[in-house]
Amino acid sequence: MEIRQLQYFVMVAEELHFGRAAERLHIVQSTVSQQVRRLERDLGVNLFDRTSRTVALSAAGRRLLPRARAVLAAGDALAAEARTLAAPLGDTLLLGTGSGLGSRLDVFLDAVAGHGPDLKVRFRSLEREQRVEQVRTGELDGAFLRGVTTVPGLRLLRLWEDRLVAALPAAHRLAELPAVPLGRLGDLPLRIVPRERNPMLYDLIVGACAEAGFRPILGQPFTTRNDTLVELATGEGAWTVLYAANAATVVTRRIVLREFAGPGLGVPVRLAVRPDARPERLGPLVAACRTACVQLAGAPA
Structure with a gap:
């Protein structure tokens, strides 16, 4: 599991659309889809219920979304503290x-x-x-x-x-x-x-x-x-x-x-x-x- 995969998961959860999530991330849609699939394999659960027209959070996705956001927030705090320590x-x-x-x-x-x-x-x-x-x-x-x-x-x-x-x-x-x-x-x-x-x-x-x-x-x-x-x-x-x-x-x-x-x-x-x-x-x-x-x-x- 990688931090970027959690970022992609959260972005898709917010947009409920892989294409719009890719636009916000400034990457191609196939990369977002691929990395979310890898995250699902690593976790052993489906994070989204997909059809040909819609994307919705699964029950597991709804449970794990707050934890993913917490991990990302902790990472941001760690980076900010490191910048403070490294600054003159x-x-x-x-x-x-x-x-x-x-x-x-x-x-x-x-x-x-x-x-x-x-x-x-x-x-x-x-x-x-x-x-x-x-x-x-x-x-x-x-x-x-x-x-x-x-x-x-x-x-x-x-x-x-x-x-x-x-x-x-x-x-x-x-x-x-x-x-x-x-x-x-x-x-x-x-x-x-x-x-x-x-x-x-x-x-x-x-x-x-x-x-x-x-x-x-x-x-x-x-x-x-x-x-x-x-x-x-x-x-x-x-x-x-x-x-x-x-x-x-x-x-x-x-x-x-x-x-x-x-x-x-x-x-x-x-x-x-x-x-x-x-x-x-x-x-x-x-x-x-x-x-x-x-x-x-x-x-x-």
């Missing part, structure tokens, strides 16, 4: 990202360069679900994820913790403090993304407020960073949270960013990779994550 590695890592990596990204890129001097890094900005899916399919070498501890089927490499700061109008009395006690924000509306958009961040902030002894007054939802800050700058009495790495994006004197007093608030950042990624690609990423973690968090990965 390439010198570019493609990573998925969202927003707000800020200056920490430079540390990571320096670490990649230190462990893979010939590697370049490109980024693709995607929503979290898209990033995860494209790592799973191999379209991305890795993806930055905030606030995630496990992702089924993927390995998460520890990076750093993104510190959160309070953003509030410069005219507010708390703006005079070098660090804001969270409990003193209880009478000021909080602008935060709806929970369905970012349950991790929402639960973190609301939970921290509860520990500080109050339930936050929810103001207008946080829309985009730019729009929300503009509205705060133009006099809206409210506060929100930003990642400290994004502090450089706040350029108006009407907004102040303040650390939270006490232990502060932070969100862990990890890099998701496939555990079966090629060592040549996974190795530099693992090493870079460890280096960046040591430099930014002051602790080994």
Whole structure:
């Protein structure tokens, strides 16, 4: 039994006509008929019921057709994997990202360069679900994820913790403090993304407020960073949270960013990779994550 014989069998089964199957295969009809006959002899069953005018799958043909297709699909997958292994590695890592990596990204890129001097890094900005899916399919070498501890089927490499700061109008009395006690924000509306958009961040902030002894007054939802800050700058009495790495994006004197007093608030950042990624690609990423973690968090990965 040969792969090409299975191909001819499947093609005739789809067309139920030897002539049309031969046209699709770009070979002569006699070759198709001959090879299908040989396959039937090898298998010991008739795959088709033939008359002078019609061709139909036999009972055995109907049973064996799905298995033939499965064998062909497995062969295609084998060939594709072989092509991937034979192809040059390439010198570019493609990573998925969202927003707000800020200056920490430079540390990571320096670490990649230190462990893979010939590697370049490109980024693709995607929503979290898209990033995860494209790592799973191999379209991305890795993806930055905030606030995630496990992702089924993927390995998460520890990076750093993104510190959160309070953003509030410069005219507010708390703006005079070098660090804001969270409990003193209880009478000021909080602008935060709806929970369905970012349950991790929402639960973190609301939970921290509860520990500080109050339930936050929810103001207008946080829309985009730019729009929300503009509205705060133009006099809206409210506060929100930003990642400290994004502090450089706040350029108006009407907004102040303040650390939270006490232990502060932070969100862990990890890099998701496939555990079966090629060592040549996974190795530099693992090493870079460890280096960046040591430099930014002051602790080994």
